[in-house]
Amino acid sequence: MKAAVIVFPGSNCDRDVAVALEAAMNHPPIMVWHRDTELPPVDLVVVPGGFSYGDYLRCGAMAAHSPIMREVKAKAESGTPVLGICNGFQILTETGLLPGALIRNAGLKFICKDVFLRVETSDSPFTRKYETGSVVRLPIAHAEGNYFADTATLDRLEGEGRVAFRYVTQGGGASLDANPNGAARNIAGIFNENRRVLGLMPHPERLAEDLLGGTDGKPMFEGLVEALS
Numbered sequence: 001m002k003a004a005v006i007v008f009p010g011s012n013c014d015r016d017v018a019v020a021l022e023a024a025m026n027h028p029p030i031m032v033w034h035r036d037t038e039l040p041p042v043d044l045v046v047v048p049g050g051f052s053y054g055d056y057l058r059c060g061a062m063a064a065h066s067p068i069m070r071e072v073k074a075k076a077e078s079g080t081p082v083l084g085i086c087n088g089f090q091i092l093t094e095t096g097l098l099p100g101a102l103i104r105n106a107g108l109k110f111i112c113k114d115v116f117l118r119v120e121t122s123d124s125p126f127t128r129k130y131e132t133g134s135v136v137r138l139p140i141a142h143a144e145g146n147y148f149a150d151t152a153t154l155d156r157l158e159g160e161g162r163v164a165f166r167y168v169t170q171g172g173g174a175s176l177d178a179n180p181n182g183a184a185r186n187i188a189g190i191f192n193e194n195r196r197v198l199g200l201m202p203h204p205e206r207l208a209e210d211l212l213g214g215t216d217g218k219p220m221f222e223g224l225v226e227a228l229s
């Protein structure tokens, strides 16, 4: 499997995700600068977390208009899987590859902590190594992670099984207490129509090896390698 990681000015999880990908793939991904206008031939594109363009305007708003995102959009539209983590998720909604928006956290504060998530479906190249309904622990670190969409869109996402992850308690209940940022229906991650684009606010790359304090993020990268090799 070949993967590309997009690097924007202000990305800060690009190398973390490269390490997680390299561990799963046994070779490093290709780092692609935001000003590039072409992507190399790859099986996966990762839009990483961070503070692209200093979060000016709105998180992800400027990155969505950088030259490389035209290519990322075209790749996604032709079926290449795209993974957007945190700022990457924000960029994918701003680009229109995923519906809805990530707005300011309900408490108006930047939140950095581990959360529990329920894997809503294992039926995707990103989640195939997780069991449907299993609860995992991953870190969040964001100021604008409050998923918002109109009721019709939320109903459609749920009806089509496109909610990938939901904030839950350690025991797996999707109570309001488990929701760190006010996200609609406790949504932490969603798929596009064909489940080949995933955006999620938590950071699987930050808990992908024992040295980091946990490995609940690792199956995402292993599953992608399994699905795309």
Ligand SMILES: NC(=O)CC[C@H](N)C(=O)O
Binding pocket: 048, 049, 050, 051, 052, 055, 059, 085, 086, 087, 088, 110, 141, 142, 143, 144, 145
């Ligand atoms: N970790 C991240 O990717 C942060 C995303 C964005 N800068 C925010 O604060 O919401």
